[in-house]
Amino acid sequence: MTQQADWDIVTDVGITALAVAAARAIESHRANPLVSDPYAELFVAAARPQPPMPTRPADAPDPWQDMGDYLGVRSRFFDEYFAAGATRQAVLLAAGLDVRGYRLDWPAGTVVYELDVPKVLQFKQNVLADNGVASRTEVRNVDVDLRDDWPTALQRAGFDRTAPTSWLAEGLLPFLPNDAVERLFTSSTSCPRRAAGSPSSTSTSTSATWPTSSRWPTWPRTSGSTSPTCGRTTRPSPPCSGWPTTAGGSPARRS
Numbered sequence: 001m002t003q004q005a006d007w008d009i010v011t012d013v014g015i016t017a018l019a020v021a022a023a024r025a026i027e028s029h030r031a032n033p034l035v036s037d038p039y040a041e042l043f044v045a046a047a048r049p050q051p052p053m054p055t056r057p058a059d060a061p062d063p064w065q066d067m068g069d070y071l072g073v074r075s076r077f078f079d080e081y082f083a084a085g086a087t088r089q090a091v092l093l094a095a096g097l098d099v100r101g102y103r104l105d106w107p108a109g110t111v112v113y114e115l116d117v118p119k120v121l122q123f124k125q126n127v128l129a130d131n132g133v134a135s136r137t138e139v140r141n142v143d144v145d146l147r148d149d150w151p152t153a154l155q156r157a158g159f160d161r162t163a164p165t166s167w168l169a170e171g172l173l174p175f176l177p178n179d180a181v182e183r184l185f186t187s188s189t190s191c192p193r194r195a196a197g198s199p200s201s202t203s204t205s206t207s208a209t210w211p212t213s214s215r216w217p218t219w220p221r222t223s224g225s226t227s228p229t230c231g232r233t234t235r236p237s238p239p240c241s242g243w244p245t246t247a248g249g250s251p252a253r254r255s
C-alpha cells in the first residue's frame, strides 16, 4: 500500500467511517427505523471521537438528523440489494464500519470480502470481538489502498473471479481520484455477475456517494479530483479486464 493509506478510525478519511456509523446508530434508535444496525454505536463508544458524535436521535443536532435520514435510506437500499442478489460472493469496497456480514442473513456458504485500510478493519474487528459479536457468514478482511492494485489482494484472499458476485462501493467514490474510480468500475463490472432480482442474469455493482449539503460537515479526501457516480453500473467491459492474469503477481503501485 502507499504510505498515505495509514489513517485510523479517528484520523483522515477513517473518521468518515465513524461518522456514517454514528448516523446509522441514530437511525437505528428511531421509531420504525429503515435500518437496524445494533453495532454502530459500539464503534462510536470505542473510538471516543473529539468532538463527540451523537448516536441517539434525542442527542443529535440538525445536521446529524439529516445524516440519520440519509444513511437510513442508503443502508436500507443496499440491504435490499444484497437480499435480492443471492450471490455466494459479496465484495464491500471501502467497507469501513459496515457490518452487513454480522447483521444480515446470507445464503449458506457466502463469503463476504471487506476491503479497506488495515487500521480501520482492525478497529472494527477489535470492537466486534470485544463485544462478542460473531459474523453470520464468512467474512474475510482484505487490507488495501483502493488506489493500488486491490484486485490482486482480493484474489490472494480467495476471491473467485469466475463466480457471480455482488459488489458494493458505498460512500467511497468521493475519496478516490478519477483513475482509481475508472479502474474500480472496470474491475468490478468485468467478472461474472448476477443482477439483484434477476436470477438468470448477471449481478450488479452498485455505488452511492456522499450527498452535497452546505449544512453537512466536510470530510477529508485521500487525493485527487473526484468523479461522483450514483446508481447501478451496467457498463460493458472485456472479460475480466483489469484483473491480474496470474495469481501472486506483483501489485502495481501508484507513483
Ligand SMILES: C[S@@+](CC[C@H](N)C(=O)[O-])C[C@H]1O[C@@H](n2cnc3c(N)ncnc32)[C@H](O)[C@@H]1O
Pocket: 005, 013, 014, 016, 017, 020, 021, 093, 094, 095, 096, 097, 098, 115, 116, 117, 120, 144, 145, 146, 147, 169, 170, 171, 172, 175, 176, 222
Ligand atoms: C464514508 S466511509 C464509508 C464506509 C462504508 N462503506 C459505509 O458506508 O459505512 C469511507 C471509507 O472509505 C475508506 N477509504 C477511503 N479511501 C480509501 C482508499 N484509498 N483505500 C481504502 N479505503 C479507503 C475509508 O477508510 C472509509 O472506511
